[in-house]
Amino acid sequence: MKTIYVYLIxxxxxxxxxxxxxxxxxxxxxxxxxxxxxxxxxxxxxTQMRYLNSHLLFMTxxxxxxxxxxxxxxxxxxxxxxxxNGPDDFFSISCxxxxxxxxxxxxxNLRKYAEYEVSLQDSVYLKRVETRQINTGSISVLRIHVMSxxxxxxxxxxxxEKMFVLMDENFKEIDRFGDSPxxxxxxxxxxxxxxxxxxxxxxxxxxxxxxxxxxxFVINANGSVAKQWDKLLTEPLYDVGAWKWAxxxxxxxxxxxxxxxxxxxxxxxxxxxxxxxxxxxxxxFTHEGVLIKNIKYKNEYIGRFTLSDNNKLYTIGKDxxxxxxxxxxxx
Numbered sequence: 001m002k003t004i005y006v007y008l009i010x011x012x013x014x015x016x017x018x019x020x021x022x023x024x025x026x027x028x029x030x031x032x033x034x035x036x037x038x039x040x041x042x043x044x045x046x047t048q049m050r051y052l053n054s055h056l057l058f059m060t061x062x063x064x065x066x067x068x069x070x071x072x073x074x075x076x077x078x079x080x081x082x083x084x085n086g087p088d089d090f091f092s093i094s095c096x097x098x099x100x101x102x103x104x105x106x107x108x109n110l111r112k113y114a115e116y117e118v119s120l121q122d123s124v125y126l127k128r129v130e131t132r133q134i135n136t137g138s139i140s141v142l143r144i145h146v147m148s149x150x151x152x153x154x155x156x157x158x159x160x161e162k163m164f165v166l167m168d169e170n171f172k173e174i175d176r177f178g179d180s181p182x183x184x185x186x187x188x189x190x191x192x193x194x195x196x197x198x199x200x201x202x203x204x205x206x207x208x209x210x211x212x213x214x215x216x217f218v219i220n221a222n223g224s225v226a227k228q229w230d231k232l233l234t235e236p237l238y239d240v241g242a243w244k245w246a247x248x249x250x251x252x253x254x255x256x257x258x259x260x261x262x263x264x265x266x267x268x269x270x271x272x273x274x275x276x277x278x279x280x281x282x283x284x285f286t287h288e289g290v291l292i293k294n295i296k297y298k299n300e301y302i303g304r305f306t307l308s309d310n311n312k313l314y315t316i317g318k319d320x321x322x323x324x325x326x327x328x329x330x331x
Contacts (some may be wrong), residue, residue: 008128022327026233026269029281029294030329034322037314038075041321043068045185049096049255049306049316052103053120056306056314059093065200066093069124072308078124085110088128106144109328111135111312113144134171141165143203145197149221157191164206164217166225168227174223178206181213200258203228203287207253207265209246211236214253214265216289229289234269247272254279255304259269260287262331264313278303278317284331293329297322 043061044069048058054072061068066089082089090107097104103126105114114131141154154165156176160175163178183296195208204217218226237246251268258264263286265307266279278301283294301317308314311326320324 001119003223025268025291025293026281026283029296030324031296031298032328033298034194034300034315037323038321039319041068041070041077041319043315044317045303047092047304048095049304049314050098050103051306051308051314052118053101054309055120057095058304058316059095066090071118074264080124080126088114088126092325094143098202099148102111104146104201106134108142110135111141132171135195136165136171136173139165142191142194143197147200147204147219149202149219151202151219151221151223153197155190155194157194158189160190161188162298163193166219166223167225175193177217177225177227178215180196181208181215181230181232182211182238184240186236192245193236195253196256198256198263200260200287200329203258205256205258205263207256209252209254212250212252212267212269214256214262214285214289216287216296231289233267245272251277254302257305257307258287259260259307262292264305264307266305276301282313282315284329294330295324295329 004138019315028238037218046058046061048059049106056070059066062074065079068077068079070077081097083091088234091109092107093105095103101118103116103118113133113134116126116128119125127312138159139156140158142157143155145153150169152167156163156165160176162176167173193208194211195206202218202220205213216228218228237249239246241309248271250271253265256290262284265327267281267283268277268279270277280297282295300322303317305315313324313326315322
């Protein structure tokens, strides 16, 4: 598996960001050997993994379909969706929310939001229940996340003085929030801090991929926003002259998901000077931001992951689908 983002750096001046964010000790790690679940998934690296009704869902597995769906019990796979401009077509599909058997998707290129009722019992069937075009004005929203209380959060890549845009269920802007954790970045440009969202009830978590920035916000249904905590696990190194991350900069989180008690994050901590930047570690935090587990996968890599209903964690990296029992982690 290869990372999607490649930076060619020609450093002129490296800005080392001294931060007041709380740091944590990553030296105490537990090495495990996850179980191989499948190495027969012939597809490019997925942009996302999700779990629904005993099925694993891989977003954008290849150039001709939008999603590959695997039965957890039989390991049989089917594909769904086409690349294009039709009602059920996408170019860059991402799952931005789940509610029971309903899945919510967003396409950044098409600025299209769609909801589907998903049936995975006897056969795979997705019934479209809503589609709408999203207009965020001058703000380039690269990613959105739909919380269970109806609030929608977008990551503002360009055109905003804040990192995040808060919207109501009709995608009407309510507020903007979130300051850059790294000084010296271009103004109104957060593309180089891109990352992933997850949430549980009214708690929103954001994890940046190019940096070790992790943050938690409480967002209520009335639109109020409060930052609970944030932290930088590594010191960001940014080339101000070239407007690029330095080769020595350590990559952060490649995926993040939350449960009732914990936040799971695939953490790299590797730089472009390393031969491989994909993570080998899953960090487990409480909702209060306390690191309680640092699990290292021995000789395996993690690109994306998902959590099942039966307390299993599935990861995919280097074309190998692995599974680990969370009970063995003491969770």
